[in-house]
Amino acid sequence: MSLLEIKDLHISIGDKPIVKGVTLTIKQGEVHAIMGPNGTGKSTLAKAIAGHPDYIITDGEVLLDSRSVLAMQADERARAGMFLAFQYPSEIPGVSIANFLRAAVQSRMTEGEELDAAGYYKRLYAKMDMLKIDRKFTARSVNEGFSGGEKKRCEILQMAILEPKFALMDETDSGLDIDALRIVADGVNTMRGPGLGVLLITHYQRLLDYIVPDYVHVMWDGRLVKSGDKSLALELEAKGYDWVKKELAAATV
Amino acid sequence: MKPPTELSGTTVDNPVIGIDQSKGDFQYDVKYEFDAGTGLSERTIDYISAAKKEAAWIKEFRLNALKVFQSKPMPTHWATKDLENINFDKIRYYLASGQKPKRSWDEVPEDIKRTFERLGIPEQERKFLAGVEAQFDSEAAYSNIKDLVAKQGVIFCNSTEALREHPEIFRKWFGKVIPTGDNKFSALNSAVFSGGSFIYVPPGVKVAHPLQAYFRINAENFGQFERTLIIVDEGAEVTYMEGCTAPKFSTATLHSAVVELVALKGAKIQYITVQNWANNVFNLVTKRGLAHEEAEIKWIDCNIGSRLTMKYPGVILKGRKARGEVLSIALANDGQHQDTGAKMVHAADETTSNIIAKSISVGQGRSTYRGLVHIPRHLKGCKNNTECDALLINTNSRTDTYPAITVRGDLNATQHEASVSKINEEMIFYMQQRGLTEAQAMSLAVNGFINDLARQFPMEYSVELKRLIDLEMEGSVG
Numbered sequence: 001m002s003l004l005e006i007k008d009l010h011i012s013i014g015d016k017p018i019v020k021g022v023t024l025t026i027k028q029g030e031v032h033a034i035m036g037p038n039g040t041g042k043s044t045l046a047k048a049i050a051g052h053p054d055y056i057i058t059d060g061e062v063l064l065d066s067r068s069v070l071a072m073q074a075d076e077r078a079r080a081g082m083f084l085a086f087q088y089p090s091e092i093p094g095v096s097i098a099n100f101l102r103a104a105v106q107s108r109m110t111e112g113e114e115l116d117a118a119g120y121y122k123r124l125y126a127k128m129d130m131l132k133i134d135r136k137f138t139a140r141s142v143n144e145g146f147s148g149g150e151k152k153r154c155e156i157l158q159m160a161i162l163e164p165k166f167a168l169m170d171e172t173d174s175g176l177d178i179d180a181l182r183i184v185a186d187g188v189n190t191m192r193g194p195g196l197g198v199l200l201i202t203h204y205q206r207l208l209d210y211i212v213p214d215y216v217h218v219m220w221d222g223r224l225v226k227s228g229d230k231s232l233a234l235e236l237e238a239k240g241y242d243w244v245k246k247e248l249a250a251a252t253v
Numbered sequence: 254m255k256p257p258t259e260l261s262g263t264t265v266d267n268p269v270i271g272i273d274q275s276k277g278d279f280q281y282d283v284k285y286e287f288d289a290g291t292g293l294s295e296r297t298i299d300y301i302s303a304a305k306k307e308a309a310w311i312k313e314f315r316l317n318a319l320k321v322f323q324s325k326p327m328p329t330h331w332a333t334k335d336l337e338n339i340n341f342d343k344i345r346y347y348l349a350s351g352q353k354p355k356r357s358w359d360e361v362p363e364d365i366k367r368t369f370e371r372l373g374i375p376e377q378e379r380k381f382l383a384g385v386e387a388q389f390d391s392e393a394a395y396s397n398i399k400d401l402v403a404k405q406g407v408i409f410c411n412s413t414e415a416l417r418e419h420p421e422i423f424r425k426w427f428g429k430v431i432p433t434g435d436n437k438f439s440a441l442n443s444a445v446f447s448g449g450s451f452i453y454v455p456p457g458v459k460v461a462h463p464l465q466a467y468f469r470i471n472a473e474n475f476g477q478f479e480r481t482l483i484i485v486d487e488g489a490e491v492t493y494m495e496g497c498t499a500p501k502f503s504t505a506t507l508h509s510a511v512v513e514l515v516a517l518k519g520a521k522i523q524y525i526t527v528q529n530w531a532n533n534v535f536n537l538v539t540k541r542g543l544a545h546e547e548a549e550i551k552w553i554d555c556n557i558g559s560r561l562t563m564k565y566p567g568v569i570l571k572g573r574k575a576r577g578e579v580l581s582i583a584l585a586n587d588g589q590h591q592d593t594g595a596k597m598v599h600a601a602d603e604t605t606s607n608i609i610a611k612s613i614s615v616g617q618g619r620s621t622y623r624g625l626v627h628i629p630r631h632l633k634g635c636k637n638n639t640e641c642d643a644l645l646i647n648t649n650s651r652t653d654t655y656p657a658i659t660v661r662g663d664l665n666a667t668q669h670e671a672s673v674s675k676i677n678e679e680m681i682f683y684m685q686q687r688g689l690t691e692a693q694a695m696s697l698a699v700n701g702f703i704n705d706l707a708r709q710f711p712m713e714y715s716v717e718l719k720r721l722i723d724l725e726m727e728g729s730v731g
């Protein structure tokens with residue numbers, strides 16, 4: 001079983017500290033949700049773990065199976081089994097989804113190893129069926145001219161093909177209507193199991209109705225200030241983030 | 254690369270003993286039987302003409318061209334000042350190891366053969382070509398046309414042979430599409446040209462497979478001046494492909510070709526170039542086609558490598574309903590300037606032209622699109638479409654567009670679109686997050702940018718192009 005350990009992580013963008021000491025351990029098979037208002041560092045945390053060059057780790061550690069990933073490039077981390085489902089996936093004009101995913105699959109093979117094209121397409125189509133994606137979809141350029149829902153489904157399709165050990169899902173619910181949300185959630189739930197650890201980042205409780213987390217953490221001003229099980233999400237929904245704010249204020253007095 | 258060491262071949266006595274050949278600083282141990290020495294003068298032309306045993310008229314043509322070349326200034330009033338860095342006195346204008354190309358690969362000298370084998374030429378010939386010319390420095394080392402094609406009356410040889418064996422067709426069209434004085438470099442080529450392909454396709458013959466020429470520069474301080482002339486008779490069709498490479502030298506090398514195409518009534522010519530010059534080659538090429546009534550000339554031009562490329566393939570649409578097309582891709586890496594484009598001169602009613610140019614600038618690379626479209630007032634029913642798209646990989650990359658479109662009269666139509674886009678860090682991070690290395694991500698983005706154009710190329714060339722782009726991007730990521 002794999003482990004993703006985040007230890008007292010501090011992250012800055014430029015000179016500005018955004019994440020100020022986050023500690024969290026995710027085991028394969030677990031789903032953790034991080035909730036919190038905008039601007040508290042949730043997305044920064046996900047991107048920094050994935051290795052975005054603009055996010056500077058000023059302190060702390062990220063360990064994948066006891067091995068630090070901080071010196072690794074984003075692509076090495078990806079090949080080691082970390083997947084980031086983007087909040088705003090980039091468009092890649094002229095590159096079809098099928099070709100993009102094939103390149104991604106090939107990047108995981110050892111030198112000299114040949115991709116079994118027939119097997120690849122078979123697997124791709126099976127995953128597309130699971131996510132209720134039209135076969136014609138793979139001929140389109142990655143994310144180019146996609147609706148919000150198509151972009152998110154494309155992210156989930158990539159995740160399904162690449163079979164990561166850990167998925168960091170950054171506001172996967174944003175921009176989705178309820179039908180699209182359901183399809184995306186169904187996809188994640190199908191992949192859920194002992195081989196996948198998930199860090200779900202979300203602003204709203206809504207997503208957690210569909211992907212029920214094992215643990216819920218509340219992020220505030222760059223820190224995880226409260227942790228609990230799925231009931232914490234419901235409590236947050238009922239009381240709002242002001243409740244956390246007040247609790248925090250009371251604690252610091 | 255192991256330098257070629259020994260060359261066998263037809264031994265011809267050195268026709269000009271007087272020229273000092275020790276000036277040539279041989280970086281590679283190639284024993285050239287013919288070497289016109291360094292620098293350009295009438296004696297250089299005497300040497301070349303004597304080596305080729307040329308007719309008097311062609312020598313006259315060369316000597317006249319030399320005067321035109323010497324009298325013309327460098328076009329630096331509009332083009333880059335980098336042209337001033339060409340030292341014509343330090344260039345070797347003619348190097349050959351034999352005067353007759355071999356007809357089978359087995360006869361080609363071992364080291365030259367190895368060069369072409371590394372480039373995959375014999376293999377490609379077997380697979381999908383109707384004929385191959387392989388030029389090594391000044392002359393063709395190998396030349397072959399498949400029997401079936403030859404039996405149809407198709408002529409495919411190099412210009413040296415064509416002058417000897419088909420002077421009547423050669424002379425009729427030679428220098429007619431691109432006159433000597435067209436520009437300084439067409440004059441230079443006219444003075445010292447050697448090699449290049451000559452093709453004649455008889456009326457109604459449609460050559461099913463492409464003919465291909467491969468141009469290899471092997472020697473340092475060398476100038477390669479091939480001269481290609483393709484005449485496709487009424488209703489006939491041909492596809493011609495050329496590939497160009499040179500090893501990396503520390504000093505500048507000059508490649509200055511002239512390519513003339515003639516498509517007679519209803520004929521079709523498709524001319525495909527994939528060049529991958531080393532980054533010290535000045536590549537200054539004049540390419541133009543003459544399309545008669547209902548004829549079609551299509552240039553597919555992929556420019557990778559070189560220090561400076563200046564090349565604007567053109568079509569003169571001379572006959573009614575003639576069609577011209579230029580599809581071009583240029584990739585300018587660090588220290589390179591791709592100054593490319595297209596020219597369409599409409600000279601008859603209902604002629605149509607299409608230009609699609611895509612350029613990619615990497616690092617400090619610079620790409621320039623320079624176009625000319627001319628539709629005079631008295632014509633009617635003419636159409637032009639011009640699209641130029643530029644992709645910048647880094648913030649210090651540069652692109653410029655100079656589309657000179659002159660369309661007069663209200664019975665003609667033109668359409669022009671231009672775009673500049675940039676590969677941003679987020680896109681690269683996105684792809685890296687899926688497991689691709691930075692270089693793979695760049696390659697994929699670049700290939701995506703040219704994808705709609707590259708799809709129109711023959712399969713073998715799309716694959717080659719993709720491979721070359723991968724290599725370029727591999728080197729561009731630090």
